[in-house]
Amino acid sequence: MPYVVRVPYLSVPLLLVLLLGLAGAGPAGAVDRPVVELSRAQAGTGGSVTVTGSGWRPRALLTLLVCGQAEPSRGVTGGTNSCANADGRAVTTDAEGRFRRELPVVEPPVPCPCVVHVATVTGAGAEAEAEADAVLQVAGHAVEPLPADRAGGRLSLLADTRLRGSGGLLTWFGSPPARTLVVTVGNVGTSPVKDPVFQVGTSHGVFAPQWQDQRWRGTIRPGGKARIELPVELASGAHGDYTVSLKYGGKVLAEHPWGVGRPWGVTLFWVLVCLVVPAALFRAGLAVVDHARPRHPVHAARPPRRLLPRLPAARRPSDLPWVAPDAEPPRPTKDMKDMKDMRT
Missing domain, CATH: 2.60.40.230 (Neocarzinostatin-like)
Structure with a gap:
């Protein structure tokens, strides 16, 4: 005897509400585009x-x-x-x-x-x-049919991008920084992609990328993958935080940050110029002045100048010795003794 499952009457409205909720969730997700x-x-x-x-x-x-x-x-x-x-x-x-x-x-x-x-x-x-x-x-603008979609293949990124290379001594002195963008892409289309043209762009800050077309020589078969290496170069003296972008078919495939150091060699060069050039001009000016100065005949050697002031000449001692302040007292003589005896 088969089993009979009895469903309560209250569960039927609940099932209807649940189904309506699931049905309404479908269109809501489509609005995200x-x-x-x-x-x-x-x-x-x-x-x-x-x-x-x-x-x-x-x-x-x-x-x-x-x-x-x-x-x-x-x-x-x-x-x-x-x-x-x-x-x-x-x-x-x-x-x-x-x-x-x-x-x-x-x-x-x-x-x-x-x-x-x-x-x-x-x-x-x-x-x-x-x-x-x-x-x-x-x-009023010309209208032409779109070109046939010859490239049935579509490329997508398979691995993370990286920048290969490093700066050298020339880059430290203002040479254009250069790297090689390495990506791995795969053909997810139905036809091979031959000699694809990529767009490589570099952007700095909030500015839009400056795109450059670069052709990669080779063929990527459907379901296959290839390693793409494209050169990237910045302007001379560029420094700061840059972003390297790769675009194919109007869509950006990958982006990679690139921090470029400041060319301190250029700063050092200008500091040396500001120090050496004025010193060289000063020495050149002294040489010109010394060369243009007239030549005088050689004179006899002069006595060296006295650095101390000349002292006044000593005065002759007075004839009266007792008048001089520093003179010694006179010694008694024979005449003086006779005069003394006469007084006594």
């Missing part, structure tokens, strides 16, 4: 559109750019080089991850289709980059 909306989908050069967004990280710094050769499904195919970077805007989200900003409409450097590209500003200590696109038709 960043969303960008425009006040209008078409605008001419010289106008402006209002860009609003939600679902972003609270208190995050975002950049707003008008980019060409882009679609929301594929992103910006040419990277930020396809965007009007000089006319971009920045905005900070509020505590709920929302923002609202006016963006001037300008022609991007490449033909449309165009989008308004919004992305978080990356840097040391920043979280993973988030981005979103909204379609914008720039009236």
Whole structure:
């Protein structure tokens, strides 16, 4: 005889409430993706559109750019080089991850289709980059079809990045600091990636990275991995805290901090210049004065000067010895004795 399980009547409403709660939790998690909306989908050069967004990280710094050769499904195919970077805007989200900003409409450097590209500003200590696109038709701008997606492969970072190399004596005296960025990437796509072009950027402080295209020679097969080594060089005399970023396909793959020491050799050089040059000029001036001074004939040797003042000459003693204060008393003579006897 089969067992019959009796369910209390009160448990049925509880199960319904539980199921409704689980069903409502699904759409709530989908709101976490960043969303960008425009006040209008078409605008001419010289106008402006209002860009609003939600679902972003609270208190995050975002950049707003008008980019060409882009679609929301594929992103910006040419990277930020396809965007009007000089006319971009920045905005900070509020505590709920929302923002609202006016963006001037300008022609991007490449033909449309165009989008308004919004992305978080990356840097040391920043979280993973988030981005979103909204379609914008720039009236009067050329339109060309997007290039075929020939690279079916997609690269992703497999291991931590590191900087190889160290500074030398020339760097201590202001030579450009140079390192080698070493990363390990893997092809998670379905087709091989041949001779990929990476973008290596260096940023200092709150400034945006300065990107440089660098081609890596080789082929990465689907499911394979490769060790990429790319040179990185800063300007002469650079020092401080820098961040080296690696970008591929418009997305930042890795970031690595780089602390560059101050070139104290340059400071020492200028200190020596400030001490040696004035001393050399002084010695040169003395030599010129000594050379230009007229030559005098050699005179007879003069007696050395007396350093003490000349003393007055001693006075001759007085004829009357008893008048002189320091003279000795006169000795009795024979005449004096006779005169004394006569008086007595």
